[in-house]
Amino acid sequence: MAMVMVVFCCCWALVIQSALAADGNSQFLDDINQYRISLSLPEFTSNAGAACVAQQIAASYKGTKCSNSTGTATVSGEEPQLSESMLSKCNLQLVNVKDGFLGPTCVPDGTSAASAPKLAAESVTMSQAYTVYVNDSKYVSAGVGSVDNQWYVLALATNASGGNYVNQDLDPSSHAFALSVRFAPISVLAYFVSAFILG
Structure with a gap:
């Protein structure tokens, strides 16, 4: 009985952790969309293929400390790399x-789970390197x-075949199938977040 209870508790903790991560991802995207609305741009719609790739890239940063202790930043000199295995987990090809x-962006150690998505979104929307794309x-x-x-990790997709994150072989209704990914510069975010936090 005790073993069943331990397994149940562990499984329940994983469910809660997954739900919290999903809520954080939703808040992050909602904050990005609020920024776009303020510029009279349409909101980004949800893209499952882009979310899958973004999650694969994010997972590659697991255990990597945020190099900035005062604000959001990415690891200097470390660009996200798309591997064939990441793409295959998402049923995509590079052409998609x-x-x-x-x-990618990160928040400093010690940032609460509740405020991390908002701080990450602010760093993206305040970064000249990222707002060019957003x-x-x-x-x-x-x-x-x-x-x-x-x-x-924010993955942006187009309606065109080269950037829609849709595998035409899996979605016959799609008229698009391609890939070309631009990665954001790494070191520019620290300044914007530091300036925002420190005033």
Whole structure:
């Protein structure tokens, strides 16, 4: 009986942790969309393929400390890498994502789980390197991945075949199938978040 209870508690903890991560991802994307609305741009729609790729990239940062202790940043000199195995887990090929955008960001250790998504979204919307893409109307949908309430990855997708994060072989109704991913510069976010936090 005790063993069953331990297994039940562990499973329940995983369910709660997954739900909290999903809520954080939703809050992050909601905050990005509020920023777009303030610019009279349409909200990003949800894109399952982009979310899958974003989650794969985020998972690759698991255990990696955020290099900035005062604000949001990515690890200096470390660009996210798309591997064939990441794409295959999402049933995608490089041709499906080549025109998309992947932007990783992180929040400092000690940031509460409740405020981490908002801080991460603020760093994206305050970063000139990221807003070039977030403000670009060619990106119409997005997916978010996160790990440890510290790393967030925003994947932006187009309606065009080169960046829609849809595998045409799996979605015969799709007229698009391609990939070209731009990665955000790494070191620019620290300044914006530091300036925001420190005033």
